[in-house]
Amino acid sequence: MRRLIVFLLVAVMVITVAAGCKPKPPEELVIAVAGPMTGNLAQIGTQFKEGVELAVEEINKAGGVNGKKIRVEILDDKGDPKEAANVAQKLASDPKVLAVVGHYSSSACFAGIPIYDQAKLTMITPSASHPELTDPSIYAFKMWTSFKVYAPKLADLAIEEIGTKIAVIYVYNDWGIGSKDAFVARAKELGGTIVAEERFMDGDKDFKAQLTKIKAAKPDVLMVYSYYTEGALVIQQAKGLGLDVPLLGSGTLYEREFLNLAGAEAEGMYIVTEFVLDDPKPSVKNFLAKYQAKFPGKQPGNYQANSYDIVYMLAKAMEKGGTDRAAIRNALAATQGYQGVTGEISFDARREVVKSQVFLKLEGGEFKYYRPAP
Amino acid sequence: MFLQQLINGVTLGSVYGLIAVGYALVFSILEIINFAHGAVFMLGAFSGYLLYAAGLPLIPGLALAMIITGFIGLMVERVGIRPLRMRRAGRVSSLISTLGMGILLENTALLTFGSEIRAFPKPFKQAVLAFGNAHISTLEIAILALAVVLMVGLTLFVSRTKIGTALRACAQDMDVAELMGVNTNTIIGLTFFVGSALAAAGGVLIGMNYNLVQPAMGTMAGIKGFTASVLGGRGLISGAVLGGFVLGIAESLGAAYVHSGYRDAIAFGLLVIILIVKPTGLLGGRAR
Numbered sequence: 310m311r312r313l314i315v316f317l318l319v320a321v322m323v324i325t326v327a328a329g330c331k332p333k334p335p336e337e338l339v340i341a342v343a344g345p346m347t348g349n350l351a352q353i354g355t356q357f358k359e360g361v362e363l364a365v366e367e368i369n370k371a372g373g374v375n376g377k378k379i380r381v382e383i384l385d386d387k388g389d390p391k392e393a394a395n396v397a398q399k400l401a402s403d404p405k406v407l408a409v410v411g412h413y414s415s416s417a418c419f420a421g422i423p424i425y426d427q428a429k430l431t432m433i434t435p436s437a438s439h440p441e442l443t444d445p446s447i448y449a450f451k452m453w454t455s456f457k458v459y460a461p462k463l464a465d466l467a468i469e470e471i472g473t474k475i476a477v478i479y480v481y482n483d484w485g486i487g488s489k490d491a492f493v494a495r496a497k498e499l500g501g502t503i504v505a506e507e508r509f510m511d512g513d514k515d516f517k518a519q520l521t522k523i524k525a526a527k528p529d530v531l532m533v534y535s536y537y538t539e540g541a542l543v544i545q546q547a548k549g550l551g552l553d554v555p556l557l558g559s560g561t562l563y564e565r566e567f568l569n570l571a572g573a574e575a576e577g578m579y580i581v582t583e584f585v586l587d588d589p590k591p592s593v594k595n596f597l598a599k600y601q602a603k604f605p606g607k608q609p610g611n612y613q614a615n616s617y618d619i620v621y622m623l624a625k626a627m628e629k630g631g632t633d634r635a636a637i638r639n640a641l642a643a644t645q646g647y648q649g650v651t652g653e654i655s656f657d658a659r660r661e662v663v664k665s666q667v668f669l670k671l672e673g674g675e676f677k678y679y680r681p682a683p
Numbered sequence: 684m685f686l687q688q689l690i691n692g693v694t695l696g697s698v699y700g701l702i703a704v705g706y707a708l709v710f711s712i713l714e715i716i717n718f719a720h721g722a723v724f725m726l727g728a729f730s731g732y733l734l735y736a737a738g739l740p741l742i743p744g745l746a747l748a749m750i751i752t753g754f755i756g757l758m759v760e761r762v763g764i765r766p767l768r769m770r771r772a773g774r775v776s777s778l779i780s781t782l783g784m785g786i787l788l789e790n791t792a793l794l795t796f797g798s799e800i801r802a803f804p805k806p807f808k809q810a811v812l813a814f815g816n817a818h819i820s821t822l823e824i825a826i827l828a829l830a831v832v833l834m835v836g837l838t839l840f841v842s843r844t845k846i847g848t849a850l851r852a853c854a855q856d857m858d859v860a861e862l863m864g865v866n867t868n869t870i871i872g873l874t875f876f877v878g879s880a881l882a883a884a885g886g887v888l889i890g891m892n893y894n895l896v897q898p899a900m901g902t903m904a905g906i907k908g909f910t911a912s913v914l915g916g917r918g919l920i921s922g923a924v925l926g927g928f929v930l931g932i933a934e935s936l937g938a939a940y941v942h943s944g945y946r947d948a949i950a951f952g953l954l955v956i957i958l959i960v961k962p963t964g965l966l967g968g969r970a971r
Binding site for chain 2: 348387507513515519551560
């Protein structure tokens with residue numbers, strides 16, 4: 310009996326070892342998507358994912374990169390810097406991962422960057438816009454123009470077209486404070502007066518105290534630096550308090566969900582962004598068609614478009630750099646004048662994207678192309 | 684501007700009061716803090732959301748949402764607390780069990796509804812009334828009126844009815860009440876039912892006011908309701924109501940005149956100060 314058991318065990322071992330010697334599957338290139346897949350900002354993570362998956366599917370159908378297929382790995386950082394650091398650790402220690410598309414907020418990126426840098430792993434964020442985001446790093450890239458570039462543009466619009474008494478309400482984090490400072494500096498330079506500056510915490514639901522103060526300051530225009538949930542609440546509550554002034558909003562409000570929550574109340578709002586669906590350019594029309602073929606009934610936004618462009622640029626970089634993390638980073642950093650969906654894309658010496666912006670205006674429940682933002 | 688901030692604070696406070704009453708009811712009888720209450724509040728908001736989306740008018744929708752959520756509260760007691768009580772487990776075990784029930788309910792909601800934010804249907808047309816410089820919407824008036832009606836109704840129920848008397852007897856001494864022929868299990872179930880129904884009203888009103896529902900909405904609301912109930916005096920219905928109003932007004936005025944970034948710090952700072960000066964809360968008597 311004992312012999313039989315020993316024999317069986319040996320047989321099992323031999324079979325297992327033999328099974329392990331099967332020919333290796335063709336090597337694949339792994340791109341990770343890291344963003345808020347659950348929680349308050351879940352919509353954003355889905356957008357990163359959609360953009361990446363669309364591009365990867367196209368590239369793989371066309372034969373992949375140097376004959377190798379790209380595989381997408383999705384990680385959830387819940388939009389939380391603490392979780393972002395965990396996710397970064399996980400990705401950095403997995404040698405198969407060659408690049409990371411993410412994270413969403415500047416705060417989450419800051420948490421991940423030191424970890425990616427140590428592992429020589431390229432991180433490219435489709436959304437974060439803190440002006441110093443890439444400075445402490447060698448491997449971090451930014452696909453969204455710094456708010457130092459675009460925040461002042463709304464100040465120009467406000468003073469040229471609306472009025473000089475400006476109130477600002479902003480979310481109290483790196484991005485909100487930085488945007489507000491850049492906007493306020495430009496507004497003052499153009500001769501505007503900042504009559505109220507109020508802040509709130511990410512996740513707050515009641516803004517009436519701040520808005521009542523703003524209303525008492527009698528502004529000509531209200532600038533809102535916020536993510537879409539809080540932004541929608543701010544605007545609804547402002548209207549509820551009788552604060553009926555023209556609105557300016559950050560590009561973060563260019564979201565379907567924002568329109569569902571506050572589309573009617575936010576009518577006439579101006580925002581500045583980089584990619585619009587009704588842009589007449591053929592590249593945009595083409596992207597829209599491909600997107601809607603894969604995701605029927607949905608509309609792409611900035612983040613899908615940015616993520617889509619990112620994957621194509623990464624694929625080009627991997628063509629040159631192969632599976633070497635450092636080489637991919639160098640090839641990506643050398644990108645100049647890539648014709649993407651979101652315009653002509655280059656990276657400057659600080660790995661920050663250089664492209665142009667446009668103003669949008671909310672009319673009839675939809676954000677419409679208004680004019681270029683010089 | 685002061686008047687407007689006061690209006691903002693009173694509306695906010697009336698909802699905190701509705702949530703706080705649920706904590707007070709359960710505490711008065713079982714002397715535990717029901718940490719599942721925030722999640723029950725969230726489920727109340729979701730029941731309202733689903734009922735209004737199905738086209739129910741204001742009052743029937745609210746009433747039905749309160750009844751459904753009352754039964755959810757009853758379930759929390761049956762599943763999470765009664766088995767422990769029957770085995771004579773300590774209060775700490777029951778308290779931890781409510782934490783677990785809260786997590787269970789919140790994650791069930793996450794799985795069922797998804798994490799995204801949903802816009803709350805508007806069951807009636809809203810208008811904004813202006814008093815000089817201050818604005819109050821019809822919705823805010825409705826919130827305040829409903830909250831006051833429910834809180835007055837609860838007070839009358841507890842002080843004037845036979846069941847209310849039994850409830851007060853249980854709060855004084857459960858064993859003696861049982862000897863006098865009070866069915867304590869029914870009374871405990873009832874406190875959970877009533878507390879959860881009021882939390883549901885709070886959830887529906889908050890959902891309408893901010894025009895959104897999401898599974899994560901219960902966490903902060905639960906903490907605020909708990910704070911209000913401790914502020915007013917643990918286990919006291921009148922204390923919970925007063926605590927709610929004090930908290931709401933303190934938050935609004937604090938955000939307006941101290942600093943808008945510190946509204947939660949002001950609310951919780953106030954709690955710390957009151958607990959140091961008067962550990963039993965605003966209306967609490969001598970510690971038992």
